[in-house]
Amino acid sequence: MSSDTPSHVAHRRHVLLALASVTFGSHGLAQAQQSGSAAASSPYEPRRGQPGKDVIWIPTPDVPVLRMLRLAHVTPQDYVIDLGSGDGKIVLAAAREGTRAHGVEYNPEMVELSKRRAQEAGLQERATFEKADIFEMDFARATVITMYLLPELNLRLRPKILSLKPGTRVVSHDFRMGDWKPEETSSMGSSSVHLWIVPANVGGKWQLRWSGQTPIELTMDQTFQQFKGKAVFDKMETTLRETQLRGDAVQFAFTDARGVLRQFNGKVSDDRIEGTVEGVGAGARAQPFTAQRMGEAPAINGATTSRLDEVQTLGDQ
Numbered sequence: 001m002s003s004d005t006p007s008h009v010a011h012r013r014h015v016l017l018a019l020a021s022v023t024f025g026s027h028g029l030a031q032a033q034q035s036g037s038a039a040a041s042s043p044y045e046p047r048r049g050q051p052g053k054d055v056i057w058i059p060t061p062d063v064p065v066l067r068m069l070r071l072a073h074v075t076p077q078d079y080v081i082d083l084g085s086g087d088g089k090i091v092l093a094a095a096r097e098g099t100r101a102h103g104v105e106y107n108p109e110m111v112e113l114s115k116r117r118a119q120e121a122g123l124q125e126r127a128t129f130e131k132a133d134i135f136e137m138d139f140a141r142a143t144v145i146t147m148y149l150l151p152e153l154n155l156r157l158r159p160k161i162l163s164l165k166p167g168t169r170v171v172s173h174d175f176r177m178g179d180w181k182p183e184e185t186s187s188m189g190s191s192s193v194h195l196w197i198v199p200a201n202v203g204g205k206w207q208l209r210w211s212g213q214t215p216i217e218l219t220m221d222q223t224f225q226q227f228k229g230k231a232v233f234d235k236m237e238t239t240l241r242e243t244q245l246r247g248d249a250v251q252f253a254f255t256d257a258r259g260v261l262r263q264f265n266g267k268v269s270d271d272r273i274e275g276t277v278e279g280v281g282a283g284a285r286a287q288p289f290t291a292q293r294m295g296e297a298p299a300i301n302g303a304t305t306s307r308l309d310e311v312q313t314l315g316d317q
């Protein structure tokens, strides 16, 4: 049985929430006070399940940490931001592989601990940390986001994540992002790791041109990384097929007025798409095409809002 079945995920969620209620309760408070008085004599040691601003601290185990970096295809050219970085282990793992990484953590003691660990490992140039609230900071600089939060928190972050630069990869330990389907999910033991890629906005009306053809009007309707659409020419309209969007790389195809299947491969840059078009079986070489958006880009469906019932109805968060 896959480890990402609703019952496994419900169990993990239950553990996180149960731990939260224990640590936030009076027993947890007493423990926190004890550890506070001990802190004066010994270096700060975090306690698994200790309260955090919006979610408790539980570290991601080593195997899922590495898998998060692999799924996101992290390279030294990336800039990784871990949202709620705890003791810094994801940031340190990325830095160990030569990538610059930054942890954002609300608990100042955890931030100091992470900085100390980076220093001890000689990684302080690449592994940096700041004390901040993930809901108030700007993480536009990230090319990769990592997180181990809760489904509700992922949903609250989703509009901001979807406004990041197209192509930004997002990996989450255990929890998903409502109706936004991951590109890939890896399961290992009781953990799972999900990958999303921030899509470019291809919604709205476009004017498509390629060599010598009368311009064709395209209309695209996008929900997260999926889109459907139609092409209008010769007093008819036809649906787009083979649609795919990965970051700013877009593909679609349709059968033209002569009956040739035209396959388009392009890159989206704001209101313009540039790329090549091939005619399947037409014998001609690929030719350049451009598409220019006409009017405003509509918001991507689902991108600006999130409904808490997305978490409940899916049952596999």
Ligand SMILES: C[S@@+](CC[C@H](N)C(=O)[O-])C[C@H]1O[C@@H](n2cnc3c(N)ncnc32)[C@H](O)[C@@H]1O
Binding pocket: 051, 052, 053, 054, 055, 056, 057, 058, 059, 060, 082, 083, 084, 085, 086, 087, 088, 089, 090, 104, 105, 106, 107, 110, 132, 133, 134, 135, 147, 148, 149, 173
């Ligand atoms: C489940 S732990 C994950 C730690 C680390 N990312 C990992 O995977 O090992 C979540 C962390 O988020 C921190 N946190 C909770 N709410 C936060 C907020 N609003 N801003 C920043 N950090 C927060 C907690 O203190 C905790 O360290």
